[in-house]
Amino acid sequence: MLLDVNDKALTQEYDDFIAQSEFGNFYQSRQWSEVKNNWKRHYFYIREEGEIRAAMSVLSVTDSVAGKDFFYASRGPVCDLYDLNTVKALIEEVREYALEHNGFLLRVDPEVKHDEELVSQYAKEGLHFLKNPALTSQPLMSLILELKGRSADEILMDLTKGTRYEIRTSYRRGVEPYVAERSDLELFYKFMVEMSERQSIGHRPLDYFKRVYDAYGET
Structure with a gap:
């Protein structure tokens, strides 16, 4: 369903879902459209049992070569990527919307731990993960450093010897964050x-x- 941004209560519920979901990402927050302020914005969600269960913030811009709009859900959707039925329903709704609004391409690039079985399941549904970095908007791989529940010393000891040296040298040189x-x-x-x-x-x-x-x- 397309979000009615004039409905303040619903819009707040959408924002809260993005912010609180374990699958949320700042790229999927509505604030990101303020950064990409030359793009048009579209917000979609799926509601089950009275609550938002999945959402996808999509931006679009007119491609000067194609003369049509490129639709992009950066690091979306916000939901469990292993729930294929929900993901497919959300993507299909956005795809139909894009076609109705001069769209020629919908790109979705969720941040999910690599899993060949998951890749295979999506391929069977006609949804393929791209492997060519020249065809993607975000890096194909992300390195994540876990900070929660760890002291600065614990985090430092997980880094390579050379990296630890560079960090400590910066402090000796008066660098202070x-x-x-x-x-x-x-x-x-x-x-x-x-x-x-x-x-x-x-x-x-x-x-x-x-x-x-x-x-x-x-x-």
């Missing part, structure tokens, strides 16, 4: 540009980071 303010973004961006030039990689403009801060600065 702190929680920054919005006014610090200029300095952050200066370092970002220097790093990008040194590593020969691209970077986002300063306005992008300002939008990220404005969208998530209170979270």
Whole structure:
């Protein structure tokens, strides 16, 4: 079902579901559309027994070559990926909506632990995980460092000897982390540009980071 953003109670319920779900991700929060403010926004959900059980925040933008809209659910949907029936129902609803609204492609890239059996199950349903990084929007693989319930020393000891050395050296050189303010973004961006030039990689403009801060600065 398409979320009616004019319904404040329902919209709050949707936001709470995304924030509290074990499958939630900040890319799926409605705040992300404030960062990607040149994209159109669409929010879908499935309700069972009076409660939201699955959701998918989708952004769309017109492709200048195709002349049609590209629909993208970054790190969605928000639900148990092993519940294929729910996932299929949600994707099918979004697919039909996209076709009705000048869409030519729907891309979904959930963050889920790699499981060949799961990949096989989705393939049988006609849903295929892409393996070519050139065809994806997000990295194919993510490295996750568990922080919850662990001390700083425990986390440090899990890192390689070389990484531990670099971290300790930074402290000896007077590097001290702190929680920054919005006014610090200029300095952050200066370092970002220097790093990008040194590593020969691209970077986002300063306005992008300002939008990220404005969208998530209170979270």
